[in-house]
Amino acid sequence: MDDPLTTTARAARGHAYAPYSKFAVGAALESDDGRVFVGVNVENASYGLTNCAERVAVGAAVAAVARRFRRLVIVTDAVPAAAPCGACRQVLAEFGAGLMVESVGPKDARRWVLKDLLPDRFGPEALA
Numbered sequence: 012m013d014d015p016l017t018t019t020a021r022a023a024r025g026h027a028y029a030p031y032s033k034f035a036v037g038a039a040l041e042s043d044d045g046r047v048f049v050g051v052n053v054e055n056a057s058y059g060l061t062n063c064a065e066r067v068a069v070g071a072a073v074a075a076v077a078r079r080f081r082r083l084v085i086v087t088d089a090v091p092a093a094a095p096c097g098a099c100r101q102v103l104a105e106f107g108a109g110l111m112v113e114s115v116g117p118k119d120a121r122r123w124v125l126k127d128l129l130p131d132r133f134g135p136e137a138l139a
C-alpha cells in the first residue's frame with residue numbers, strides 16, 4: 012500500500028515521455044509547507060537533452076516559489092529500486108543535503124538521506 016507521496020509519484024509516472032528508453036520515471040517532491048510538485052522524465056530525439064523526473068520536479072517547485080523540501084519519492088519499474096542519477100543528486104543538493112529520498116519499484120523500496128547519496132557536495136556555500 013503506497014503512502015500519499017508515492018501514490019502521486021506513481022500517477023505522474025503515467026505521464027512520462029520516454030519513447031526511447033521506455034524507462035518511465037515519476038517523481039513527487041514535498042516542500043516544507045506541504046505542497047507537492049511532480050516531475051516525469053522527458054526524453055528527446057536528441058538523446059542528451061533528456062530531462063530526468065527529479066529535475067523536472069525541482070523546476071516545477073522553484074517556479075512555484077518552493078525551495079525547502081522534506082521528501083522526494085521516485086517510482087520506476089527497476090529491480091532493485093533505482094537510485095537517482097548523479098546529475099539529479101547535485102541539483103537536489105542545491106536546496107539542502109538533508110532531503111529524504113525514497114525510490115519505489117515493483118519488488119522493493121529504498122530510502123536514503125541525500126547527503127549519503129552525494130557526500131561533500133558542491134553547494135551554494137562555496138560561492139557565498
Ligand code: THU
Nearest residue numbers: 032034036052061063064095096
Ligand atoms: N532517469 C530519470 O528520470 N531519473 C534518474 O534518476 C535516472 C534516469 C530517466 C532518464 C531517461 O529518460 C531514462 O530514465 C533512462 O535513463
